[in-house]
Amino acid sequence: MNAGGLNAGDAALQRSFPTVMVPRREPGPPMQSAGERLLIGENGVFIEIDLPWLSVVRRVAHYTVPTAIPYGRVVESTVLRCGTVPPELIGDFVAMARAAHPLETGAWIVWNVETKQFRLAPVRVLSQGTGTLKYERPELFAGELRVIDCHSHGAHPAFFSSTDDEDDRQETKFAFVVGNCASSVPSMAMRLCAKGIFEDVERVPSSWYAAAKLKEAA
Numbered sequence: 057m058n059a060g061g062l063n064a065g066d067a068a069l070q071r072s073f074p075t076v077m078v079p080r081r082e083p084g085p086p087m088q089s090a091g092e093r094l095l096i097g098e099n100g101v102f103i104e105i106d107l108p109w110l111s112v113v114r115r116v117a118h119y120t121v122p123t124a125i126p127y128g129r130v131v132e133s134t135v136l137r138c139g140t141v142p143p144e145l146i147g148d149f150v151a152m153a154r155a156a157h158p159l160e161t162g163a164w165i166v167w168n169v170e171t172k173q174f175r176l177a178p179v180r181v182l183s184q185g186t187g188t189l190k191y192e193r194p195e196l197f198a199g200e201l202r203v204i205d206c207h208s209h210g211a212h213p214a215f216f217s218s219t220d221d222e223d224d225r226q227e228t229k230f231a232f233v234v235g236n237c238a239s240s241v242p243s244m245a246m247r248l249c250a251k252g253i254f255e256d257v258e259r260v261p262s263s264w265y266a267a268a269k270l271k272e273a274a
């Protein structure tokens with residue numbers, strides 16, 4: 057709760073990003089609406105991000121002093137509310153990446169919260185090179201949310217560059233890169249980006265490689 061008389065600007069900021077003292081003897085209060093909050097637990101400080109397609113809890117700070125904090129334990133969690141992304145859409149993006157090779161390109165895989173359907177939405181490319189891509193976000197229909205931000209690396213391998221880190225720092229999404237785009241089996245890298253937290257996905261699903269495999273010309 058805000059102290060009475062807090063100025064309007066800080067009051068609005070605190071409403072948009074509240075802090076919860078995690079109870080020991082019962083579950084913490086659910087989030088009132090989509091967004092973010094801090095959870096203070098006995099085992100550290102955590103960020104909780106709750107979106108229609110994703111819920112994530114991650115520790116963002118440890119205590120540096122072994123002092124007793126009379127709150128409950130927080131457990132990190134990930135819930136992919138949108139379900140599994142169809143591998144065919146990865147295949148479709150790889151086809152786009154091959155067509156653009158050796159230039160980079162990009163697209164979003166979006167999920168419609170009303171219809172529960174996924175779709176590949178190409179970005180509006182402003183300029184593209186063999187190591188650069190400038191783009192505008194795709195136009196989305198009502199109810200569509202970005203789940204995976206895809207881009208390609210042309211002839212270069214798939215990895216997350218320092219430019220990618222800079223681009224991804226503020227956002228909550230999966231980031232996906234396709235590289236070696238002329239190869240029949242391109243390289244792929246994926247990570248979860250959650251407000252500055254980057255977690256590499258160790259193994260991209262094998263169904264994605266299958267969907268990306270270049271079909272032999274008949």
Ligand SMILES: [Zn+2]
Pocket residue numbers: 207208209215216217220233
């Ligand atoms: Zn990149």
